[in-house]
Amino acid sequence: MLRSLYIQNYALIEKLDINFDSGFSVITGETGAGKSIILGAIGLLLGQRADVKSIRTGASKCVIEARFDISAYGMQPFFEENELEYEEECILRREVYASGKSRAFINDTPASLAQMKELGELLIDVHSQHQNLLLNKEGFQLNVLDILSHNEEVLAAYQSVHKEWKQALYDLEKIIARAEQDKADEDYIRFQLEQLEEARLSEGEQEELEQEADTLSHAEEIKAGLYRAGQILYSDEGGLLSGLKDCLNTMIGLQNVFPVAGELAERLESTYIELKDISQEISGKEEEVEFNPARLEEVNERLNLIYTLQQKHRVSTIGELLALENEYAMKLSAITSSEEDIEKLKASCDVLYNKVKKQAAVLTKARTAAAREVEKQMASRLVPLGMPNVRFQVEMGTRKEPGMHGIDTVNFLFSANKNGTLQNISSVASGGEIARVMLSVKAMIAGAVKLPTIVFDEIDTGVSGEIADRMADIMQEMGESNRQVISITHLPQIAARGRAHYKVYKQDNEKETNSHIRRLTDNERVEEIAHMLSGATLTEAALNNARALLGGT
Template sequence: MLRSLYIQNYALIEKLDIGFDSGFSVITGETGAGKSIILGAIGLLLGQRADVKSIRKGASKCIIEARFDVSAYGMQPFFEANELEYEDECILRRELYASGKSRAFINDTPASLAQMKELGELLIDVHSQHQNLLLNKEGFQLNVLDLLAHDDAELAAYQKLYNDWRQARQDLEALVARAEQSRADEDYIRFQLEQLEEANLTDGEQEELEQEAEMLTHAEDIKAGLYRAGQVLNADEGGVLEALKDCQNTMMGLRSVFAPAGELADRLDSVYIELKDISQEVADKEEEVEFNPARLDEVNARLNLIYSLQQKHRVDTVKALLSLQESYALQLSAITSSDEDIARLEAQVKELFSQVTAQAQVLTEARTRAAREVERQMAARLVPLGMPNVRFQVEMGVRKEPGVHGADTVNFLFSANKNGVLQNISSVASGGEIARVMLSVKAMIAGAVKLPTIVFDEIDTGVSGEIADRMADIMQEMGDNDRQVISITHLPQIAARGRAHYKVYKEDNEVETNSHIRRLTDDERVEELAHMLSGATLTEAALNNARALLKLDK
């Protein structure tokens, strides 16, 4: 539950630091005193969007910090799942800078607004007047049934199946669309594939063909050059080999009288052997090379085919053409097998839909039981609130197609009169009736969900007298059941029932206006209630009436 709230430089609040007690507390104050500002600050702690205009004029940043006692609410799983340090006291802090930057912290650890919002929903429920409009929203009504049904596990199982079914259906639709498009393109794909297959391409052949074409084009020059090289090496008269042999023989003749000549002779012999081998290879290559116009035409024709295919398909290599050929083959194979894949997916979608509808029925049964309980509890709660002839009915229907929350439709029907026709609650209920219905709904939910703190912002609008007393009974009962309830009210009947009473007020100085909140003493409570009863002028009768109201809580 909320233990303390600290606000600095937010709107009209320069600095505020206030502690709160458990049980039922009330906050009062004149219109415009700053109650909505405090709620706005709490909203920032619950992950609401920040506005730099909220920063107090002249300040560089504002800070909102709240301390909660969470020791009795089993919130360790949230902290573990979000890798946050858990302590029995949880601190939420939000900092908003004039630059527009916003920072959030949970137990002094930086956190995302999504994390803060998720945790905030576990810690505190702020009910403002506009939330009364939720009574006619199907999502809210369905959530009420789920809370009373305690069907979290069943709903999670349903949503898993629903998401699987929806994904499978999307996959099926995409596959059917692709298959239809592929069939439209089948003739084109088959023609391209056949053309590439007929080309009978092999990886690396382009480079080999280009080298062969270059050689065939210059065959005569190559053959002439090899012939000349052979003549230089091996001519009968003046050839290199013959001259080298003479040199070797000369050195051999000198080695008996000149020792180094023997080593030189051996080296010349090695050179002679190597050059003779080269001479033979030159002669062989000369025999291999021939001018072959027919083969050159064949090579050029093959290259032209490759080049034309590359240009057509906008690629640069045979390897890319082979990859494209494989892709066309796979596409044709997919077209051939698409009917089987579609049939398989259709069966999967059908099976998942069967599971979805079966699990939706489980939810429907749980919600139907909860609906009867809602009807029973709402009648029991509304009769003491001045609606002796109230009828409250939960109308349930079935969607044409299951949705993310199941197959059920929910509608809260209401009539406050014996002869009234049951209709949508927002269509027939007055403002005061809606406030009483909403308080009853909140009290009913509070009995089913262990929410630490509930804040009611003028939920008593449109009621007075005895009905206000009964509404105070409900809020006080909620506060007595290990729950913290804070009511912002203008009614003295409700204000007198709080275990603690806080007053919001404004003070002006020469240059600015500040909003404050403080806890009232017993004597101050009497005066505050007397003002609420009689207005600005205090009368003894109002003071006595205020004392009488306070005795109701003693």
């Protein structure tokens, strides 16, 4: 539950530091004193969007910090799942900078707004006047039934299979759309594949053909060069090999009288052998090379086919063309097998849909039982609140298609009069009646949920007198059983029932206006409630009435 609240440089609040007690407490103050500002600050701790305009004029940032005692509420799983340190005193802090930057902390560890919002929903429920409109929202009404029937695990199981079913439907739509598109493209794909297959391409072919084309294009030049080199080496008259042979014989003849000539002869013989081998190879290559216009034309035609295919498909290698060929083959295979895949997915969707319906039926059964309990409880709660002829009915229907929360539709029907027709609650209930209905719903939910702190912002609007006293009874009862209830009120009957009484007020100085909040002493409470009874002027009668109200608490 909320133990303390610290606010700095937020709107009209320069600095505020207040402690809160357990049980039922009240906050009073003139309109515009700053009660809504405090609620706005709490909203930031619950993950609401920050507005730099809310930073106090002249300040660089605002800070809101709240301390909660969570020792009795079993919240360790949240901290474990979010890798946060668990302590029995939980600290939420939000900092908003004039630059627009915002930071959030849980137990002094940086946290996301999503984490802060999730934790905040476990810690505190702020009921403002506009929340009365939720009575007409089907999602809220459905949530009431789920809370009372403790449907958390059943709903989670349903949502899991529903998500799986919707994903299967999405996959089915996707594959059908793709199959239709592929069917339309089938002729094009088949033509491209056949053209590539007919080309019978192979890796490395292009480089070999390009080299062969170069050789064939210069055949005469190559052949003439090889012939000339061969003549230089092997000519009978003046050829290198002939002269080298003479040199070799001369050195052999000298080696008996000049030993060095033997070594030179060996080297000359080695050179002679190598050059003779080269000469023979040149002669062989010369015979291999021939001018073949027919083969050149054939090679160029093949290269032109390769170049045309590369240009058409915007690639630069045969490897890429072969990859395209494989891709087209796979697409054709997918087209032929898509019908089978579609049938399999349809069958899977049918199986999942049956699971969804089966799990939805479990939800419906639990909600139907909860609906009857809601009708019973609401009647018993509203009669003491000045509605002796009230009728409250939970109308349930069925959706055409299962949604994320099941197949059920819910509508709260209401009539406050004997001869009244049951209608949608927001259509027939007055503001005061809606406030009483909403308080009864909250009290009913509070009995089923371990919510540490509930804040009511003027839920008593439109009621007075004895009804206000009864509403105070309900809030006081809700404040028991280790729960904290704080009511912002303008009614003395409710203000007098709080275990603690806080007053919000404004003070002006020479430069600015500041909002403050403080806990009232017993004597101050008498005066505050007397003012609420009689207005600005305190009368003895009002003071006596205030003492009587407080004495009856």
